[in-house]
Amino acid sequence: MAERPAVPLPPGSTVGVLGTGQLGRMLALAARRSGYRTVTLGDGPSPTPCGQVADREVVAPYDDPVALAAFRAEVDVVTIEFENVPAASLDAGRDGPPARPSARVASTCQNRAREKAFLRDAGVPTVxxxxxxxxxxxxxxxxxxxxxxxxxxxxxxxxxxxxxxxxxxxxxxxxxxxxxxLVDLAAECSVIVARGVDGTVVTYPLVENHHTDHILDWSVAPARLPAPVAAAADAHARRIAEAFELVGVLAVELFVTTAGDVVVNELAPRPHNSGHLTIEAAPTSQFDQQLRAACGLPLGATTPFRPAAMANLLGDVWVAAGGEPDWAAALAVPGVTLHLYGKTDPRPGRKMGHLTALADTPDDALARVLAARSALVH
Ligand SMILES: Nc1ncnc2c1ncn2[C@@H]1O[C@H](COP(=O)(O)OP(=O)(O)O)[C@@H](O)[C@H]1O
Ligand SMILES: [Mg+2]
Missing domain, CATH: 3.30.1490.20 (ATP-grasp fold, A domain)
Known part of the structure; x- marks a missing residue:
């Protein structure tokens, strides 16, 4: 087998993405911008959100040996946009492309009992x-x-x-x-953390998250929460990245209880819906960061340019609009950006896209993004 290129992987290298959804799509967009190739592998149906943007799409189950062998031969590194891939699909052995994050990180995060035991052993509080x-x-x-x-x-x-x-x-x-x-929640929030091959750890400012029917509805950053809450959450995220010896991006979902505790709810070893606002708000988006970590490049700056808010666009928006939402009305709100994931079937509860708004304050960013979303439906 040909020798694998030395770290860091230069532009022109190929990033293999297990999973074909919107997180892979936004990674593939970041990769294209910087001159990297992507190949995405997943069940389909084709064309998938990621496959529409990737250089190549492989439609196959994650454990299909023939498809996996061809995928591994083509890619220089394997990453994930979905954590429920079999660990064996991520781990190509010593001669195969490295997995970033590792199969161990992914399999820990696939199972709540394993994940909670890991957090306990790392000294990170949970409920x-x-x-x-x-x-x-x-x-x-x-x-x-x-x-x-x-x-x-x-x-x-x-x-x-x-x-x-x-x-x-x-x-x-x-x-x-x-x-x-069952704890009483004062707030829900998240930290996106990244760790590079050289062990450097970076975090983004705390994101405040609001769920409706257990699905993320909107996020705003920096979170409108006390500084000690943000400091505790940041410390938890760094400790997790170190304990995992993570190479990649990981989202830490946290609860702030009415008793004032800041505890970790769950982990996702990949970019996260609550980090989408980093595309507009930060010099290095969570997807650029995933690309950098996977390719062994130095991690990028995370200090945001401006406060930002994100509102998800579920299929319900299309249902409420009775067809095509009024995009022009939403985009007339200053500071708003539209993201659509290339999905054709807007079912209720399905994540079809999101809006981001930047403003001078988190409150204004949130007001803008919610006004824009409301304007989609008359
Ligand atoms: N122990 C708990 N106490 C209070 N609310 C909870 C608890 N666990 C989950 N929730 C609520 O349910 C939501 C979804 O739970 P979570 O564990 O994050 O599962 P999922 O994988 O579906 O995101 C949380 O964001 C929170 O609003
Ligand atoms: Mg969750």
Whole structure:
């Protein structure tokens, strides 16, 4: 096998992306701008959001040996835009392209029990939690609890509020579960952290997140939260990146409880919806940063130019508009940028795109982005 190019990978190199969604699309756009090639691999259907932008799209299951072998032969490094890829698909062995992030990081983040055990061992606080051997064990854990599937949860899918014994019957019996204490949330926030091959760690300022129906609705940065909260969140994120010996970008979702605790909720070893505003707001976006980390380049500056806010565009917007949203009305709001992910079927709850707004203050940025989104629907 040909020798792999020495670190750093120069422009012209090929970044392999496992996953084909919007996160891969925005990575591929960043890669193209800097002269890198991308190949994306995933289930399809073609053309996928990432495949529309990548140099090549491979439509195959993540564990298809023939497709994986061809993918590995073509790429210089493998990264992910989706964490639920089999660890074996990421780990190409000593002679294959390096995985950034590593298979170990991805597999830890695929499972809430493994992830929480990792956080405990790293000395990072979480809500009180326990593995459940049987759903009934939640009674011993204590009510009220949030019971979550250990694997494959997203956007609130695979979790149940359990207030008492009567709710236990609703829990599934055929999957691994973890129980968490149901905490009163004062705020939800996130930190995007990146670590380079040289061990340098950078973070972006704290992002404040608002969810509707368990799906991220809008984000604003810098978060309108006290400085000690931002400092604690930043310290947690740095500690996680170090403990993982991460090479890549990782999102840390946090809860700020009404008791004043800043605890980690979950991790995503890739760019995150709450970091999309870095595209406009920061000198190096989270996707540029992922490219740099994957290619062994120095990490870029993260200090934002201006406060920013992001509002997601779910398929519901198209439903409410009764067809095509009024893009001109939204883009008439000053400071607003439109991102669409190339998806053709606007189903309710499906992430179709987002809007970003920059302004002089976080409040103004948020007001602008929400005004722009409202203007889409008459
Ligand atoms: N232990 C908890 N206490 C209170 N609210 C919670 C708890 N766990 C989850 N939530 C709420 O549910 C949302 C989704 O949960 P999360 O664990 O982030 O799963 P997902 O993978 O679906 O994003 C959180 O953003 C938060 O609003
Ligand atoms: Mg979450």
């Amino acid at each position: 009180r939690w326990a593995d459940l051997t049987e759903p009934e064990d939640v009674a011993a854990f204590g009510f009220p609890a949030v019971v979550k599937t250990a694997a494959f949860g997203y956007d609130g899918k695979g979790q149940w509020r359990v207030h008492g014994p009567a709710d236990v019957a609703a829990l599934p019996t055929d999957v691994d579960l973890v129980a968490e204490e």
